[in-house]
Structure formats: structure tokens, C-alpha cells
Amino acid sequence: MISVDTAIKIVTDKTEPLQSRAVPFENTMGLCLAQDVQSDIDMPPFDRSAMDGYAIIAEDTAHAPVELTVIESIAAGYMPTKKVSHGQASKIMTGAAVPEGANAVVKFEETEDIQTDNRVKILRSIDKGSNISKKGEDIQIGQTVLYKGMVIRPQEIGILASVGKSYVEVFPTPTIGIISTGSELVDVESKPSVAQIRNSNGYSLAAQARRLKADVEILGIVKDTKEEISGMLQKGLKKDILILSGGVSMGEYDLVGEVMKDLHTQIYFEKVALRPGKPVIFGRKDKTLIFALPGNPVASFVTFELFIYTAIRKMMGFSNPQRITIQATLETDIFVKRKRREYRPALFCARDNTWKVSPVEWHGSADLLATTRANCLLIVREDAQKLAAGQLVDVILLD
Template sequence: MVITVDTAIKIVTDNTEILPSKTVHFEESLGFCLAHDVHSDIDMPPFNRSAMDGYAVIAEDTAKVPVELTVIENIAAGSVPKKKVLRGQASKIMTGAAVPDGADAVIKFEETEDLQSANRVKILKSVSRGSNISKQGEDMRVGQVVLSKNMPIRPQEIGILATVGKSFVEVFSTPTVGIISTGNELVDVASKPSLAQIRNSNSYSLAAQARNLNAEVEIIGIVKDTKDEISSAIRMGLQKDILILSGGVSMGEYDLVGDVMKDLGTHIYFEKVALRPGKPVIFGRKDKTLIFALPGNPVASFVTFELFVYPVIHKMMGLTDVHRTTVRAALETEIIVKRRRREYRPAFIRLQNNSWIVSPVEWHGSADLLATTRANCLMVVREDVERFIAGQLIDVILLD
């Protein structure tokens, strides 16, 4: 039975479970997903902090300008103010330094004049109370949840973990992924293909897609189109959380992957999806391992990974937003829909006058992997539309 893309996506995500959590050093947590909330152990800023290089003053002293004030202290970032600012006084202060008692505003150097007479400054512009001062705790408070469970950890989250002293952090594990390429025609990268052979590109592009999501990947290797070799390789891959095979899933005499999966007792959820490229795609489970058997054509393999494996890896990692970002973009050229299957065409999207514009790249079909190197998105050509005209809005899946 052929199912829709939307149904297939729901099936794979509904049958995916979040992996157990583990503790890692915060410097090694990039790309993981938080398994617990993170609380702050400090106020931030930890004191009233100057947001400018200038002078800490009493705002009322600057009501009528110009006015001259006596400079009583020079406060650098990291030092503790020693003197309280009184009426008619100012403290020279650097960005990030603690504002001294008594002062309620900071005026920028550019709005002052350093007088030649000892310890005097002329204020040229009035300031209001609170100007150029970051208040204690305005960014975060002690006990505040600063990072929430299920958040992805990016460079900015690493910075927050450091700020709140979280040296070790609880994250969800990333899945282990095994990759097998099937086909008598395949040779490894280092080999020169003969007339009837091609190099094994799918293993490496699929591995790169999975590693890009922080998964732990093992390329198990190339297997010939025999049931024994395919069965042996699948058994090796069953130690992984996810096993991906490419090739051997169509209707030909040597397309044996589906039969072998069934022989091994795999529970099959679906075998065909109404999409192009990539109609023959199998999803099943054997014990704890989710198995994806993807088409052998490189673009079909690439697209079906993005549609089905990508959200599974993200869900296993604890992320709640599991899919790639989809935007609406205006077509630059007309598209005629020839098949009643949803198509995912390599395309190039750009921003023009604050609006997304998209056009398909030259593409010769599901074996033309080179076309994807000119693309930065997949254009979604829905199965229920016969024709898209130039200027019409269309869904576009953004790629890295």
C-alpha cells in the first residue's frame, strides 16, 4: 500500500522514543538537548553595572548644564568602588564596572569635557536617573530558570551554562546510527569504477547528514545483492539505535532488502510513500532498532533522509521541534505537475525586498546528486495542484 508523506512522517515520529539522558561537561554539550531545567545561582548583573565608559553622577546635578563636578575616584571593571558619590561629585567609570553608592546615572565620555584643572569634569548634557546603568538582576535572578528542558544547546547556551557555573549538564543521548549500502555495482571511494560500476556515495552523504545532527555514525560497508550478505549486515547493524540501508528497495529481481527485513522478523510499518524522488522507502523496527531502507538513487536517498530520518534523530535527542524549517516563497518560474505524487525538488531560495524568492535548479532526476550542490532548499510541489504559476507562493524546506 502506498501512503502519503504526511502519514509516513507521523508513523516514524509516533514510533520514536527519547533516548536516556547522560551527564557531560558543558564544553562538550554543543549540539545536545537539555534533559533538565538549568537555574541561575547568581543575579546577572551581580551589581548595578555601568553600561558605558563615562562618569557616575547624581542625575539631579546635571539638570542644568554645563556644570562642573569634582572627580573623586577612578573605577575600572573588576574593582570595587571605595567612595560614595555626593552632590557635586562624580566617579570616572569604565564599562562593566560597579556603579558606586550615591550615583544614579552614568554619562558618556563623549558628553563631557575633561578639564585641565585637577580632578574636575564639565558635564555637557543632562541625564535622567538610571541612564546607562544595567540594574542588578535585570538579566537573570538567583533561582530563575535560565535554560529549559528540551532546549538545543548552541554556542549562546554554552555561554549561559558558564555564566551560572554549570560545569556539568544533563543532556539526552544522541542516537547511534549504522549505514549500509547495497548493490553489486558499488565500489569504494578509493577504487576506480569499471564500466558497470559506480562509487559508493550514499554511505558518505548519509553519514554526513546524520553527523550533522550530532549522531554517532558507523559506516558498516557495502554488501552485494544477496540475501545472505544483506542479512549478515543487518544483523551487525541491530546494535544501533537507527539502521539505514540504501538501495535494494524497489521491485527488481535484485531488490532484496525488504524480503530480508521480513525474514529477520522486522515489524514493517510501510514500504511505499507517494513522493518523488523516493517512492520505495521502507520503515520498520527490529527489537530496539529503527530500520530505514532508502532508495539507492542519491537524491532520493538524500530527500528521504531529510523527511523521515531527520525528525527521528531529533526526537530521540529530546528536541520538541523535530522538523526542518519550512517557509513560503514566491516562485520565479512556472511549474507543471506531471505526477500525482508530492515532489521535493532541489531549489535555490533568496531574500529579495524582504520577501523569499525561490527557483528550481537544473536537475536531471533522482540520480543527479550534483544538482543538490547548487540548492539550498527543497521546493515542495504538492500532489493536489496541477500547475504553479510564477509569483505563486509555495512551501520550501530550508537546508543547511
């Protein structure tokens, strides 16, 4: 049995980013850049007015108020046709190119129109360069504006559009197959008999993977026979990642590990010092990473967040693929029963200007309902004997 940290390191080391591909930039939200991106233009591409107002020579306002002659009006999208000389001004709109000769823009609110002879009164003096965005002050031609490994958010989409990058190299999301094992399982539409339960794991695991943008196929339910498990497992080897839930403990009908070995799967680990989720298998068959998770739904949920989340993010090119751990103040005492690292469903919130966390009522690894009242996993480390209210503890945020 290996530690959680060792297991996560093995998953990280044995997972490689997928081959990058060129994708239309508007379809890259949430993906990871596989290339640096350079600008093909200066931004702004010219000296640009930051205000609606008048383009003037600042020195003309030294003894304001002063009257100037308006020689033209410049709208955004049009280039000036006249040079501004002393005693003159050009009416200008936000985003328009500043005309030659002008070195400042005065806002409309600081002027008064004079109805005769196309003149304007400037009410106060203004400094040179005021309200002008200089050419290239934000981005210069050839400048690297986005870097390989960055997550693409709405603002990165805007930058890609600004620099004309209509297609961009990104790491794609993996394909994932999900198999639920257990002769006791029936699908959602069926009413379980006394000895049956509905297949919740297949759908919750699929939702966890889809939240990461993965391409998921629920392959179905198989009974606890080597033949059925083997047949469905081999079907799933077309995927980048194959997830099985159930059949990994020590019972007579826990056959998943045996089937994986019969198919000559390279097994990297089979047990982790973890609660919930000790019996978890990770291996590789050909190009496919295989994760066999416990059948209890909270154990399945937790092991996904620790191991499969990490693998998916590594395949997507993220340099820090693990869930983020932060600290919060514990609000209640916790007594530790087992010397395995525990991940307890908990509620994280801000109270009294401090991040607080409290475990929710939880009846063990089969109690999926408890997780609906939680937004984080509270980490109880294996060397702890008791966690006291008021101390800082580590939590993994889920939402």
C-alpha cells in the same frame, strides 16, 4: 502505499528521545537542552556602570555646568571604598560597581578635567539612573533562564557560562550505521568496470547524518545475497539507527525487505506515495530503528531529509523535528505527471524583494549532480495538476 504525511507521523510516533546525559557546557553546541536552567546569581550582581565616566548625584547637575570634587577612581573588578556625597564624584570604568550615594553616571565626553584639586566639570545636567545597570535587571537569582527543548547556540553557551552551569543535561546525538547494498557497487578508490558503479550513497547519507551531529559509522558494502545482508544488518543492530540503501524495489535481487522480515523486524511501512523514493521501508528491531532506502541517489537523499532527519531530531529531543517548510513564488510552470507527492531539486533565492524558486534541470532519481545546483526541495503536492508561474509553492530549505 501510504501518504508522505502519514509516513512522517509514523516515524515521529515510533521514535523516542534518547536518554539525556550531563555534558560539559562548552561541548553542547547544536544540542537540545533536557532540563530547565536557573541562575545562581543576580545579573548584574550589583548596580553597574554602563559607561566610562563619573559616578555622581544627579541632582548636583541641575544647574550645569558644575564642578565636583573627585574622591576616588573605581576600576572594573574592584569595589568602591568611599561614599559619594553632594558636591563629589567618583571616576568609574564600564562594568565597575556604582559607589554608595551616587545615582547616575555621566560620560567622560560630557565632562572636562580640571587640573587642580582633583576636580571635574560636568557640562550638562543628567537624569537620575542614567548610565547605570541596576542589580538584577537582566537576570535575578533563581530565575529560569533557559528551558528544556531549547537549541543550544553560541548565546546559550554564554548564558550557561554566566550562571555557572559547567555541566548541563542534554539529549545526545544518535549512533548511526550505514550499509550500502548491491553487487554492482565498488568503493571510492576502485575504478568501476562496465557493470559497476561507485558507492556514493553511503558517503552522502553519512554526510547528511553528520550535518546533524550524529555519530556515524559506514559499515560497508554488501552483495545482493540474503546471507551478506543479514550478517551486516545484525552487526548494525548495535546502533540507534541503521540505514540501508538499495535492495528495496521489486526486482529479483531486492532482498532487504525479506531479510528484515526474516529477522522478525517490526515493519511500520514499506511504500510511500512519493517521488522520488516510493520503495522505502521503516521498522524496528529491538532498540534499533531501521530505514531501508532506495538505491537511486536522489531518492536516497530525499527520503533521508523527510524521514531520517525527522527521526534523528526526535531522538535529539527537538519538539519540532521535521524540516521547515516555507513558501516562495514559482518562476516557471510545472506540469504534473504522477499522482504522488514530488520533491524536486530547486533553487531558492531573493529577487525583487520576494522569495523566488525555480526547479533545476533534473533527469530523475539517479541524477545526483542536479542536487548540487539546488538549495531546496520544491514540493509538488499529489492533488496538483499544474503549478503556474507566479503562484506560491511550498519548499523545504536544505542549506
